[in-house]
Amino acid sequence: MSALEAERLSIAFGGVRAIDEVSLAIEPGVVFSIIGPNGAGKTTLFNLFSGLYVPLAGRVLFAGKDVTGLSPDRLARRGLSRTFQNLQIFFRMTVLENVMVGRHRHETTGVLADLLHLPSVRRQNRRTREAARAALSRVGLEAEAERRADALPYGALKRLELARALASEPKVLLLDEPAAGCNPVETKELDAVIRSIAKEGITVVLVEHDMRLVMNISDRVHVLANGRTLAEGSAAEVRSHPAVVEAYLGVHGAQEAANAFG
Amino acid sequence: MSVRDLSRHPLAALAWIVPIITVLPLFFPSAYYYRIGALVFIFALAALGLNLLMGFAGQVSLGHAGFLGIGGYAVAIGPAYLGVPAWLAIIGGAVLSGLIAYAVGRPILRLKGHYLAVATLGFGLLIAIVLTNESAWTGGPDGISVPRPALFGLNMRRSEPWYWLAAASFLLSAVIATNLIDSPTGRALRAIHDSELAARVLGIDVGQAKLAVFAISAAYASVAGSYLALFNGHITPDIAGFLNSIELAAMVVLGGMGSVVGSLVGAAVLVVLPQVLTILHEYEHIMLGLILMGCMIFLRRGIVPSLQAAWAGARR
Amino acid sequence: MLAESLQFFFSGLTVGAVYALVALGFTLIYNACDVINFAQGEFVMLGGMTTVFLALAGLPLPIAALLAVAVTVLMGLALHRLAIEPARGASPVVLIIITIGASIFLRGVAQVAFDKNFHSLPPVFGTNPIQLGGATILPHSLLVLAGAGAIVLLLWLFIDRTLIGKALIATATNRLAARLVGIDTRRMVGLSFAVAAGIGAIAGILITPITLTSYDVGTLLALKGFAAVMLGGIGSALGAVIGGLALGMVEAFSAGYLSSKYKDAAAFLVILLVLFAMPQGLLGRGKVERV
DSSP: SEEEEEEEEEEEEEEEEEEEEEEEEEEOOEEEEOOOOTTSHEEEEHHTTTTOOOEEEEEETTTTTOOTTOOOOHHHHHTEOOOSSSSOTTTBBBBHHHHHHHHHOOOOHHHHHHTTTTTHHHHHHHHHHHHHHHHHTTOGGGGGTSBBGGGOHHHHHHHHHHHHHHTTTOOOEEESTHHHHHHHHHHHHHHHHHHHHHHTOOEEEOOOOOHHHHHHHHHHEEEEEEEEEEEOOOOOHHHHHHHIIIIIIIHHHHHHHHHOOO | HHHHHHHTTTTHHHHHHHHHHHGGGGGGSHHHHHHHHHHHHHHHHHHHHHHHIISOOOOOOOOOOOHHHHHHHHHHHHHHHHHHHHHHHHHHHHHHHHHHHHHHHHHHOOOOOOHHHHHHHHHHHHHHHHHHHHHHHHHHGEEOOOOOBBBBBBBBTTTHHHHHHHHHHHHHHHHHHHHHTTTTTHHHHHHHOOOOOHHHHHTOOOHHHHHHHHHHHHHHHHHHHHHHHHHTTTTOOOGGHHHHHHHHHHHHHHHOTTTTTHHOOOOOOOHHHHHHGGGGGGGGHHHHHHHHHHHHHHSTTTTHHHHHHHHHHHHH | HHHHHHHHHHHHHHHHHHHHHHHHHHHHHHHHHSSTTTTTTHHHHHHHHHHHHHTTOOOOOHHHHHHHHHHHHHHHHHHIIIIIGGTTTTOOHHHHHHHHHHHHHHHHHHHHHHHSOOBOOOOOOSSSOOTTTTEEOOOOHHHHHHHHHHHHHHHHHHHHHHHHHHHHHHHHOHHHHHHHHOOOOHHHHHHHHHHHHHHHHHHHHHHHHHHHHHTTTHHHHHHHHHHHHHOOOTOHHHHHHHHHHHHHHHHHHHHHTSSTTHHHHHHHHHHHHHHHOOOTTTTTTOOOOOO
């Protein structure tokens, strides 16, 4: 049974098919990357997976169950989490509070208890804070916990979003261009974090442009172009696939991919 | 004492209000000042509720006085026509306001920005129009008188007991609102304010959260409206009018969005200043308009946040 | 029955024309600087009231009207320069409260400078109603419609055919880009306020013989104009006109067939319904949020 599956998904915007009959199946516990040129529909696919868009046709399956059309918060409660290409940080809250929001689906106190600040709420706050700190230390941000989020630099904010998504203890984690804007050192650290996440059994789905990271870390790679599947396979298979090389990687990109294995 | 500091010492910020409340009356030269004080706390209560909606959750309501009206007429109609005691009517009004907010909020809160503003505007106006037109129940444009409640044998015709009642009610509500800051519901609301998208994908039912805060803020306003009607002994449909809605919103913005104490400050400014200027009765609107414009232009972040920023800057 | 409907149609058209002009003024300013100017209703009020009092002071009507428009335009410019410009960059709620404060201020000024009574102006073409299809229509109503139509046409010509008009559109579309090509955007926004004030004033002068005027007609007018903008779709000039006319129709017909007490409510009820069903309004464009 796949962790996340797309069954002939299609969606159109103003007459243009952004995703056209895309099917893919992601096994549990793997690192699965989706690559493709700009405008290929990668983020659109993510939005379909996370319930932000409703498909025109096709189905989305989560742990074998049909979740097509479910709202993002219901998907989140089933164990799906994601980060965003354009950061969606809670800038008015502290770093720690941002990650605490990530624990929301594990918090059980109701509105009334919250208003009265009952002991159950206090206990839960403590647990939430601890779990949030743990998530922060995984991405190396524990020192920034009390700072307001809008004081952080871009690279740190990307890590914050990752920590926030991790805090929700997802079964499937969608990462939308986590390495965008990162320098090589940060990318290497990101590589390590993703590996540790995958080792816990969390299924990681990556949309990325950084070929080095993709080729190094992925168990499987799915190539999109113009909203359609171009190829799928292991990293090695994909980088030497003629259609992929031609459409996307180009000569230069193919060399980079080769170097990653060299 | 930003929201962040408050989450570490939730009630510390409110603690210093208590001595001020108790010491201030010592300086009151006459009973009139008790009246002003009572009005300040009553409006602060309504502003606090609106602050939860606007400051925390980032929504906007330009029709909130409608709920003032519902609460106000509840204590007018309840005892007079339904034989219900005042305290029960207050609760009834709050529940009714909450239910109406829940019903109307579902479709309204899906809107954003200017659309939300005009929808709430229209809603508030509709309530005012209904209150004006249904004269059989409401006494029409001239309103109806409100029987004074009996409270532990105190003479509720005087302003003094109202001052203490309103202040205590505000304080209690402020504690409840502050509790919200460091709680899952509060964090969810603040998250919605900054990014509805992210809030959604983290499992927050955004629609439900907005609805809850809208209902709570409606209840706050309703209780304030009930107090207002009982205090004045009379109520007219103007209570639910556009002017009051704008003043409430201005109190929230002026005091500082998201600042519990700011609700009190904003209410104080917008209640006291016009009173101070009643000598210029003819020029009341001119003055009010200038005050609104001036405060928004020069203190646009709100008084409390501006003071906090200045304090933080001075300490460096 | 048909005659009755026609009657409502005429009155709806007339009052709708005024709403359309108010809505147009809103749209002009909103497009130029993203501000909802609640004082728009006061521009209408000032046009009518100033004309009335200048005429009472002895000035011939045409001069009084011209001066009234000029005074109102100056008010519009002052509003922009003194209240809107200093608050540039503030959040939308703050800006809304500023314009509402301005509207309250202008209402207070009118209350003091004029008085609190209702006033009228003599209708230009006499008071004999014209018979049309079983219904009557005042000759002045035709003037209102013609005037509104002329204003819309002139505005369209101005924006489409003159350089300044194009500069105004450029400012509305992308302020930064407009500045980069050398347009003085601050002056353009001021221009939009001036034009909106002028339109409002003319609308006020046109409608006074029919609906009378007083110091506080501005508020409800602004609210309805705002509602008309939402109905037509915010940001669309054509939508503003259509929204205004539609709103006038809804009001007239519901007042006629349902209850005149709830005439004002009908307008807001319709607005709420439209917002729920078509949040973009009749002609607005939906925003696609990029994730």
